[in-house]
Amino acid sequence: MAETIKEMFEAKLGRYQATIALEPTDRMPVAATGVNYFAEVYCGYSSQEVMYDINR
Numbered sequence: 001m002a003e004t005i006k007e008m009f010e011a012k013l014g015r016y017q018a019t020i021a022l023e024p025t026d027r028m029p030v031a032a033t034g035v036n037y038f039a040e041v042y043c044g045y046s047s048q049e050v051m052y053d054i055n056r
Helices: 005-020 037-043 047-052
Strands: none
Touching: none
């Protein structure tokens, strides 16, 4: 169970590549960053402000 950081990165990268290729994976990779990137930048907010300040 003691995986190194490189092994964890390779596993996560493999999941992303399999999902992009529409192949089955053991878990669904989720990448929340970049979803509202244009809106954040256009409004002048940082990702941290958008994530932790729900009134923005």
